[in-house]
Amino acid sequence: MPGPVKLSCRNLWKVYGPDPARFFVGTNDAPDALAQKMRTGGHMPAAIDVGFDVHVGETFVIMGLSGSGKSTVVRCLSRLIEPDHGQVLLDGQDLLAKSDRELIEIRRHKMGMVFQNFGLLPHLNVIENISFPLRLQGLSAEKQRARAAHVIELVGLTGREHSYPSQLSGGQQQRVGIARSLAVEPELWLLDEPFSALDPLIRRQMQDEFLRIQRVLKKSIVFITHDFLEALRIADRMAIMRDGRIVQIGTPEELILNPVDDYVAQFTGEVPRIKILRAHQCVVAMPGRPDGLPQVAPDDRIEGLLPKLAASPAGLDVLGPSGVYLGTVTAASLVETLGRAESAHPSQVAHG
Amino acid sequence: MAEPSKAQTSDRKSLLIWILVLLSVLVLAQWQSSLPDLKSYPAAWTLPATDWLNTGMDWVVGAFKPVFRALSAVMEYPLFWVSGFLGWLPWSVGTVIAVIIGYRAGAWPLAAFTGGSILYILLMGLWPDTMNSLALVAVSVPLAVLLGFGLGVAGYYSPRVERFLTPVMDITQTVPAFAYLLPILILFGFGPVVGLIAGIIFAFPPMVKNTIIGLRDVPSDIIESGLMSGATKGQLFFLVRARAGLRQILLGVNQTTMAALNMIIVASIIGGSEDIGWRVLSTLRKAEFGESLVAGIVIALMAMVLDRITYGLATRAPDMSPQQGFFGRHQFGLTVMGAAALTYLAALGLPDLQTWPDDWTVDPAGGLNFGIEVFVLWAKPVLDSVKNFIIFTLVLPLKIGLVNVVGPYTWGFTATVWHAVGYAALVAAGSGLAFWRGRRGQAITIVSFGLIMFFGLTNLTWPGASLLLIWFGFRSGGARLAFWTLAALVFILSTGSYDKAILSVQLCGLAVAASFLIGTGLGIAAAQSDPFSRILRPINDTLQTMPVFVLLIPVIMIFKIGEFSALLAIIAYAVVAPIRYTEYGLRNVSKDVIEAATSMGATRSQLLWRVKVPLAMPNIMLGLNQAIMFGISMLVVTALVGTDELGQIIYIGLSKGNFGIGFVAGMAMAVIALLADQYCRAWQKRIDAKLKGARP
Ligand SMILES: Nc1ncnc2c1ncn2[C@@H]1O[C@H](COP(=O)(O)OP(=O)(O)OP(=O)(O)O)[C@@H](O)[C@H]1O
C-alpha cells in the first residue's frame, strides 16, 4: 500500500548549547550514551537520532508530551531550525546541503507549514494573508487572486476575504493559516499542533475539515500533536517521542495493541477500545446462523459497524479476502471482547 | 533562610554602624564651625575641571570648526527651504491640510480640535511664530526618525551595538537639555541649527528603543510563517518583521516628535529665531505674563495636536472596507492635494485667505494681565500664608536647618536650648516607639530625618553627608551601590560642585517627595474610582505632553519668581508618573488574589492596604523612579525662575558661553540622576525579592 518515500529523515540531531559540533567528532557512542554526554556537558539535546520516512500521500503524525522535541523535529525538516547532524531527504535530495537560495525555492514551491498560533500577519486581511507567499514569488495579481480564491473555497472561508485576523475566531484564523500553507500547492505539508489552540468542539470540526481536504489533495503530511485521539483519527502511521527520541513508530493500532513500553502505553491506555477493535477480533463461530446476514470485511472498525449491527440483531458475517467465512459478530461477542479488552493490559488484547 | 543567630548578629552589627554613622554626622554638624574645611569642600582640593574642559573645547573648536560649520550649513539648507515654504504657505491652505490629517488620525473630534487650535493661533496673531517652530520640528523629526530607526535596526541585529547604545541614550536623556545646548552652540555657531541638532540628539533615543522592541517582539510564529512562505532576507525584514512591528515603530515616531518639540522649545532660549518658544521666554523675562500665557497656550496646543495626530496615525486600525483602484487606494493623498489646491486657488483671489488680517486678531494679554493682578491681590493673604508656611516648615529647614530657621519672624518665637531638647526628645520618642514595635528601618529613618531637618542639608558637612550616603547605599544595594555612591561623590566634590549639588538635591528631593506622595494618593484614588480616573486621565495627558516651560508660566504669574515657584512647577511635571504607575499597578493586581482575599473576608480598606498596595509596590516604585527623572529634567528649566543650584550654573554657563562651567554642572546633574536611578533599582530589587519570597 505505501507509495514511494517522499521525505526521509535519518539520524537527525538538534542540540542546544554553546558548541554542539564537538560531540559528533569521531564518536562511536550509541545515541543514548552520546545524549547523556551532552547533558552532562551542559548541552540540551532536543532531537536525538531521529529517523522516519513519510510516503507519498501519507499522513505521518508525531506525538509526545510537551518539550519532547516535536516542534524541533518538524522545524528541522524545513530548516527553520538548523540540525546539527543527520540527513533530511526530500525526493531523495539532501535538504541540509541546499544553499539559502535553493532553500527559498523549495519553501516557495514544495513545502507548506501551519503553526500552532496561526502566524498570520496582523496588517493583512484574509485574502492578502493567503496570497502572501504568492506575492513573495512575484506572481501576477491575476494568478494570485485565482489561486487564493481556490484555497479560500477549499477551507470554507468564502465571504470573509476582506476580514482582518483580529476579526476572526481562532478556528477561522487557522483556516486562513491552512489556506495560506496550501496556496503554493506544496507537496510536503507540515502542521505543528495546528488545532491545539482551539476549543475541543472546534478542534473536532477542524479535524473533519482536515480529513476532507486531505482526501481531495492527498499531500504527504507531517502532523504534530500531543493529543492521541487526534492522532488516532488522522494518522496513517505515527511516531511517539520522548525526551528527544522516537520511542516507537507504527500505525495507531499497532501502538495501542503492542506498546513497547509503559510510556507509550500511558498514551494509548486512555483510548476507548471500541475505537480500535476491528471486526475479525470480535467474531464467534456460529454454525447454525440464519442465511443472508450482512457481510463485512475483517478490517472494518467495530465503531463503524454499530449501526449495521443494530439493524441486524442476529449478527454480521465477517468474510476474509477470498470470501472465506471467518465468523460472525454479534452483540454478545462484541460485549465479551470489549470486556476482555478493557480490563486487560493493552498488550494482551492482541493475543487474547 | 539564614540561621537566626547569624542574622541577628549581622542585624546588631548594622544597627551599631547606623548609630555610629548618625553620631558622627551629628558631631560633624555641631562642631563644623571650628573646622571650616568641613562645611564646604576646600577649594584647594578641587580639580580645575572647568579650565581643562574649556581648553579642550577650544582645541576641538580650533581643529574642527570648519567641519562643524560646514555641517551646520548643510543642516541649514533644508531648514531654509522648509521654513521658507511654511512662511509662504497661506494660512488657509495650511489649516485645510492640518484638519484633513487630523480627520485621518482621529475622525471628527481630532479634526475639530486641530481646527480649533489653529483658529486660536490665528486669532492671537501667532501664525508666523508657530510656523517657525513647526519648521524646526518638520526638519528635525524626520532626521531623528531616520537616525533612530537605523540605529534601532543595527541594535536589533547586533547585541553589541545595543549594549553600546543603551548607556549613550541614557546619557543623552539624563544630561539636562541646557547642558548640551552649550557645546552645540559653540561647535555649530549661533542660529536655529542649534535647536535642530539638539532636537535630533534629544529625540532619537525613543525611536531606537521602540524600533528594537518592535522588531524583537514580533511573535516567532509570524517570522517562521514568513520564512516558510519563501521570504528572502530582505522580504522577511521589510514585508514581515518591520511591517508586523510597525505599530510599535510608529509609536516611536510619536515619542520622538514630542521629544523634538520639547527640545526645540527649550532651545529657543538661545534666541535668534522668531519662534513661539522665544516669544514665551522673552515675554516671561519682561514679566509680561499675559502675553507669555497666550503664547504658552499655543505651545501646549501644538504639542497636543502633534501628539494626538502622530499617535492616531500610529494606532489607526487598518481600513476595514478598502476601496479598489487607483483613486480608492490613494484617496487620502488625493483628498489632501485636491483640497489644498482648491483652497490655494481661492486664496489667490482673496488676499485675506493668504495672510490672516491684523484686524481679525484679538489681544487678550492686557485683560489677562489685569485679571491676574486683581486675582493675586485678592488672594494674596491666602497665597502668602500658604507659601510662607511651606517655606518655613519644609523648604528652609531642609536647606539650612530648623536651628537656623526658627525665629520670631518665621515661627513666632525665639529658639532656645530647651526647644532643641524638646525636639530631640520628640525624635527620640518617635524612633523609640517605632523600634519598640519592631520597625527598625522606620526608627532609623526618623532619626536621620530628625537630624537632617535640625541642621539642614547644607550644614551636614561634606564628610558627614558622604558617610551617611555611602552607608545608606551599602544598606540599599550592597558594596556595588556603595561604590557608585562613592564615585559620584568623588566626581561632585572634586569638581567643586558639592555646594550647588546639595541645593539641587534639596529642591528636587522635596519636589519629588511631594509629587510622589500626591501622585501615589491620586493614583490610589483613581484605581478605586472609575469616574475619578476618567477625570484625571486627560489632565495627566496634558501635563505630560506639555513642553516643560509652559508649566512655569501660571506658577510664576501667581507666586512670582523664586524657589517656591520652581518647587510647584517641578511637582506639576513630576506628579504624573506616580499617578499613572500607581493606578496601573493597583488595577493589574491579579484577580485571583483579590478574590481569594475577598473570600477570606477582607474589607475594602484591608484589601487595598494589605493586598493591593504591597503587590503593586514594584509599579509604585517605578513611578518614583520616573518622578525623580522628570524632577531632575525640570530642575534645569526652573533655573529660569531664579533658583540657586546646579541648574542655575548651567544656565549661567549657557548665557556666558562658558562651556566648562555649564558642562561640569550638567554632568554633575546627570551623575545625580543616574545615581538616583541606581537607588531606585536597588529598592525595587529588594521589593521584588520580598514579594517573591512571600510566595510559597
Ligand atoms: N532555543 C532553545 N534553546 C535551548 N533549548 C531549547 C530551545 N528551543 C527548545 N529548547 C528545548 O528543546 C526541547 C524540545 O522543545 P520543543 O519545542 O521541540 O518541544 P515540543 O515537543 O514541541 O513541546 P510543545 O508541545 O510544548 O510544543 C525542550 O526541552 C526545550 O526546552
Ligand SMILES: [Mg+2]
Ligand atoms: Mg511545540
